Amino acid sequence: MRNKWVKASLVIVAAVIVVTAAAFQISKSRTFQFFGEIVPRVNMRQKVVALTFDDGPTPGVTEEVLSILNEAGVKATFFVIGAELERNPEEGRKIVAAGHELGNHSYSHKRMVLKTPSFIESEIERTDQLIRQAGYQSTIHFRPPYGKKLILLPYFLARTSRKTITWDVEPDSYPEIAADSNKIVAHVMEKTKPGSIILLHVMGRSESLKAVKGVIAGLKGQGYSFKTVSEMLAMTD
Numbered sequence: 001m002r003n004k005w006v007k008a009s010l011v012i013v014a015a016v017i018v019v020t021a022a023a024f025q026i027s028k029s030r031t032f033q034f035f036g037e038i039v040p041r042v043n044m045r046q047k048v049v050a051l052t053f054d055d056g057p058t059p060g061v062t063e064e065v066l067s068i069l070n071e072a073g074v075k076a077t078f079f080v081i082g083a084e085l086e087r088n089p090e091e092g093r094k095i096v097a098a099g100h101e102l103g104n105h106s107y108s109h110k111r112m113v114l115k116t117p118s119f120i121e122s123e124i125e126r127t128d129q130l131i132r133q134a135g136y137q138s139t140i141h142f143r144p145p146y147g148k149k150l151i152l153l154p155y156f157l158a159r160t161s162r163k164t165i166t167w168d169v170e171p172d173s174y175p176e177i178a179a180d181s182n183k184i185v186a187h188v189m190e191k192t193k194p195g196s197i198i199l200l201h202v203m204g205r206s207e208s209l210k211a212v213k214g215v216i217a218g219l220k221g222q223g224y225s226f227k228t229v230s231e232m233l234a235m236t237d
């Protein structure tokens with residue numbers, strides 16, 4: 001009798017471990033979520049890519065990035081944090097005025113798993129409002145902080161017809177590469193393909209910022225042109 005209970009408990013413990021491990025893997029997947037559309041790259045043959053910058057907008061850095069993009073004639077997509085945009089509204093307006101895309105990267109940049117529906121809704125709606133106040137008028141896409149999502153976040157995004165935009169090129173995720181702007185450029189050159197969405201953390205990481213010029217020059221050299229995420233999505237619609 002006792003043996004039976006021990007066996008049953010072991011089976012339950014094992015099942016819990018398997019389900020938890022699966023949920024963890026799914027929560028950080030760049031290419032799968034339970035509800036709605038997730039876009040890690042756009043399926044196309046043309047040599048087009050989207051540069052995306054997460055976090056901020058940070059005073060000083062924003063101007064520097066904008067000037068690099070302006071010189072290169074490149075339009076990019078900035079996934080900004082609501083709280084930062086609230087603190088630095090002028091930077092948001094500058095990004096919009098220069099013709100770039102603003103995306104929603106939540107209000108407080110917390111992992112949006114195991115959170116209440118009202119928390120998720122307020123994080124997204126508040127940030128959308130701030131993005132509108134910065135003057136951005138087109139569709140606002142969402143990128144989850146740390147790429148984390150499980151059930152309630154995708155459910156809310158799907159219910160409100162918002163797309164989840166992730167990425168397929170992420171040099172900053174490898175500490176050894178992230179520490180050296182030359183390695184970041186090399187990694188991007190190696191991994192990028194037509195329709196790629198490239199993620200760089202220019203607002204908070206100096207090596208990432210330093211790599212932008214090299215990434216643009218290198219990809220241009222390979223015949224790539226640059227679009228915002230929405231422009232690239234529109235090419236396949």
Ligand SMILES: [Zn+2]
Nearest residue numbers: 054055145146
């Ligand atoms: Zn982020």
